[in-house]
Amino acid sequence: MSSTLSAGDLKVGGITAFSTSDYPGKFALVIFVQGCPWRCRYCHNPHLQARSASKISWSEILLLLKHRVGLIDAVVFSGGEASIDAALGLAIAEVRQLGFAIGLHSACIYPRQLQAILPSVDWIGFDIKAPFERYAAITGVADSGRHARACSEMILASGVDYECRSTIHPSLLSEHEIMDMAQNLSQMGVQNYVLQLFRAQGCSDAELKANMRADYPSRSLLQSMQSMFARFSLRQNN
Template sequence: MDASALKVGGYTAFSATDYPDQLSAVVFVQGCPWRCGYCHNPHLQQRTGASPLAWEDLCATLQKRAGLLDAVVFSGGEATIDPALGEAMAQVRAMGFKIGLHTACIYPARLRSVLPLVDWVGFDVKAPFSRYAGITGIANSGDPARACVEAILASGVAYECRSTVHPVLLPEESVLEMAGQLAAMGVENYVLQPFRSTGCNDDSLIASAASAGEYPPAALEQQLAPLFKRFSVRRHH
């Protein structure tokens, strides 16, 4: 599909955090079929009839920044929802940028098709695979997630696997189960991201997280660390 069809819901001109050790711009693609309560970008869940930002105009902007930035990251929403993603990535790569991808691991076939264009991928795993519906609101959503993780690991592309943890949605036993599954699959680089209220529309999640105090506790972190070659907790204060 022609890259001009890409539905772009937003754009960040400069980021030092969305692609490790690289200065990047971030393109936010519209659309996500899942409805995670802690979503920070709920305004990007719907796909509108027309793209809020024209891809051709954004490409012209990116071309002017070639040589000033290292990479362009495609995020969302869920970037792999868009059939034009591969063409858009190829167009940006031809400008000399590295390509980053943020994905929630929803569309295995489309993810496999774009992975050869990707230099680094940050992917989310939301729960033990059998319990995904409790986070996403979609039955059997753990099946495509598992398939996507397998595809990423098989591709050899550089990655970061991360999970947002909320004390109600993911109690300690679920975090341990999830981490064990990932370690068994061969995940070596794993990051826990404690729930943040920023952008969240669910007042009950915000209140329950606040009343629980700091999560995950240090004892849980100590249990998880030996499972992975690289493990960290990314706290935002």
């Protein structure tokens, strides 16, 4: 017998009950969806990469959210990669019925799934990891840059409020590559762009942890990028 998909099928790897940083300007609860097909070396949630069984039931999450009505403003679906889960749209619909704004964190992996979800999202934080032609060096997956470009173009065309961000590390992206990436994003129409310095917390790559530099990125690079975007910032404790 075939089973009908429901919000309860969402594979949840964990939650953050209260956050002031995952949805700009709003108090939020964050739901981490299990699963990601990419293997970025700087990932600080490697425990969420596998599509393992849900660690928290959807009924528990809904009960918690019902008690948070009036105390928080939004629910953010993060990961892993939230759009990997076929039940995401159903889960979003149930959360929206409680009156919460919907935020989404995405690495821009699944254009078709993202297209289906975007109309139900109020804000999206999306990651651009490298110049699109160099994506496989970061993700470990061939042709991943094509999907990232398609998703980012879709987000920019949708009118959904967003933050575009890139995590940087001197062993992975040179300053020349960062500038190339920024110029491309600016030409695509990105207005709100954040560079995020690599965060060691949760990362399992010892080489990356040992090889950060105090002079990276340079002040001259940041000054050059400042004029390329309506809003631009460097996030040092992402």
